[in-house]
Amino acid sequence: MKLFLHRSSCISPANTDLLNELKRLESKDSHYAIEPDYSEYLSPGMTRRMSRVIKMGVYSALACRDKNQPETIDAIITATGFGCFDDSVKFLTQIIKNDENLLSPTPFIQSTHNTVGAQIALLIQCQGYNNTHVHGGLSFENALIDAAIYSTENPSQTLLLGASDELTDTFTDLWKNTQPNKNKDMNLGEGAVFFICNQNKTGSVCEVSNVKTFINLEPEEFSNALREYFANSLNVSTPDIILFGLPKKEYESLTFESMPAESISYKEYCGEYYTASGFAVHLSLNLLKARPDVKQILVINKYGSHQYSIIHLKNAQN
Amino acid sequence: MEDLIEKLKLQIIDQLNLAEVKPEDIDPGQPLFGDGLGLDSIDALELIVLLEKEYGLKLDKPSDGKQIFHSINSMAEFIRSQKTS
Numbered sequence: 001m002k003l004f005l006h007r008s009s010c011i012s013p014a015n016t017d018l019l020n021e022l023k024r025l026e027s028k029d030s031h032y033a034i035e036p037d038y039s040e041y042l043s044p045g046m047t048r049r050m051s052r053v054i055k056m057g058v059y060s061a062l063a064c065r066d067k068n069q070p071e072t073i074d075a076i077i078t079a080t081g082f083g084c085f086d087d088s089v090k091f092l093t094q095i096i097k098n099d100e101n102l103l104s105p106t107p108f109i110q111s112t113h114n115t116v117g118a119q120i121a122l123l124i125q126c127q128g129y130n131n132t133h134v135h136g137g138l139s140f141e142n143a144l145i146d147a148a149i150y151s152t153e154n155p156s157q158t159l160l161l162g163a164s165d166e167l168t169d170t171f172t173d174l175w176k177n178t179q180p181n182k183n184k185d186m187n188l189g190e191g192a193v194f195f196i197c198n199q200n201k202t203g204s205v206c207e208v209s210n211v212k213t214f215i216n217l218e219p220e221e222f223s224n225a226l227r228e229y230f231a232n233s234l235n236v237s238t239p240d241i242i243l244f245g246l247p248k249k250e251y252e253s254l255t256f257e258s259m260p261a262e263s264i265s266y267k268e269y270c271g272e273y274y275t276a277s278g279f280a281v282h283l284s285l286n287l288l289k290a291r292p293d294v295k296q297i298l299v300i301n302k303y304g305s306h307q308y309s310i311i312h313l314k315n316a317q318n
Numbered sequence: 319m320e321d322l323i324e325k326l327k328l329q330i331i332d333q334l335n336l337a338e339v340k341p342e343d344i345d346p347g348q349p350l351f352g353d354g355l356g357l358d359s360i361d362a363l364e365l366i367v368l369l370e371k372e373y374g375l376k377l378d379k380p381s382d383g384k385q386i387f388h389s390i391n392s393m394a395e396f397i398r399s400q401k402t403s
Contacts (some may be wrong), residue, residue, distance in 0.1 A: 044338040045356065102371045104333070198340040 001211065002149040004204035004316055005195045009064035010282040011036060011056045012191035019286055020311050024268045030172050031189045031271040036063075040176040049106050050119070051086045054095040056192035057116035057164030058123065064160070064194045065124075071196055074157035075129035075150055076117050079143035079276020081136055081303075083113030089170045116164050116192075128157070137303020139163065139212045140275040141311065145211050147197060155199040162194030180305060182247075189271015195285075201316050210312040222308045223254050226300065229310055231248035239283050239296040239312075241287065243280045245272075246302035260298075277301040277309060288315050321393045327366070332391070333368045336360050346390040362387060369393075375400050 010016055013031040014023065025031050038047050038055050041062040057078070058138055065071055090107040107176055109115075114132040121130050129150060133142040140163045147161040167190035176184055201207070210233055230238070242263045244251045251263070270279040280299040288294055292315065299311040327341040329348075334357065346356035351362070365387055369375045375397065377383055386396045 048335040048337060049360070098371075102367050104367055106335075106359055111358065 001148045003208040005197045005206045005213045006204045007064050007196045008282045008285045009060045010193040012270045013189050025187045028185045033191050053166035058119050060192040061194040073126045073160050077143045077158045078132045079119035079139035079163035084111050086168050087111040112210045123290045137307035140278040141309045142214045158198045163278035164192035164273050165273045166190050187271040189273050193282045204316045205315040207316040209314050212310040214308040216306045239298040240294045242296045244300045284313050
């Protein structure tokens with residue numbers, strides 16, 4: 001697998017532009033993204049129908065293109081765990097409240113999971129491949145795999161790859177009512193991220209060299225899978241940095257042949273959401289830009305109780 | 319009639335999420351679609367829902383829609399005529 005990431009743009013509860021000033025989320029609560037001034041890329045006429053997840057996603061996609069010479073985008077690959085959740089809830093609430101009559105069309109039209117990818121395509125007039133991956137906590141990873149496969153098959157094309165998920169009161173209630181006790185007090189977050197990617201190493205910051213996904217694993221089984229990955233797939237004994245998105249205790253129980261020099265618990269900055277690993281890859285891109293000495297980063301993610309992933313990134317700047 | 323026009327302005331702003339538009343910005347005689355407020359086909363559906371939900375009025379002939387939804391004045395006139403008939 002090979003995919004080069006050139007630029008990224010992210011909206012999250014953290015300000016990732018200033019790595020030294022990244023602040024940990026304080027309370028065990030819901031953490032909403034720091035939203036930008038959308039009017040920079042989107043007119044009020046465009047945003048009036050968009051829910052937050054659409055605005056965050058579309059803005060991120062537009063903002064990660066070069067401002068002076070926006071790249072021509074040949075394909076758009078998007079990931080989301082719950083899609084346009086707020087609009088879905090609005091629509092379903094109307095169905096119940098109005099006894100299946102007098103339904104406003106906007107939340108219905110905008111409630112599909114592929115709204116973000118479709119809106120981006122309309123705005124930048126991209127008529128190429130457009131796919132949205134909805135695989136719970138592995139949505140971003142599957143989009144990344146799709147992007148790598150598509151890009152390998154179409155090496156002259158440039159892609160927009162991203163993810164978008166929103167936090168709502170209903171989501172918080174659902175989380176608290178469906179997750180096991182150990183997960184209930186997690187910081188919940190949200191965010192959107194987009195990357196410009198292709199097969200061209202020149203000018204890129206980072207190479208995605210591998211993505212592994214695991215479902216229905218117990219912590220010990222994932223620990224074994226990770227050890228196996230270290231033994232077979234890493235070309236050095238240990239990565240320079242591990243960005244981990246799993247509980248600290250579980251991370252500390254993982255056994256490495258030699259401990260990485262640095263590890264960052266990235267969900268302390270962005271909170272837990274389906275596509276939080278997209279935030280971790282964006283953070284990795286910024287780390288690699290700021291620190292050319294870093295050669296390899298491993299992103300380890302866990303969503304809920306049983307979805308795990310490994311994203312292996314290499315510095316492409318040297 | 320004036321009260322109805324002012325009420326319609328507020329309902330349209332709310333239903334169509336026209337956050338940047340104030341009631342006083344809307345000329346009740348200006349076209350709602352195209353050059354005027356710049357509404358589109360999804361907004362037309364929202365206006366149909368608004369008429370039914372707020373005023374209990376249904377459009378018997380869809381072909382009348384163009385005339386009824388031409389402006390706020392024409393919508394108000396339609397509501398007034400249906401209420402008095």
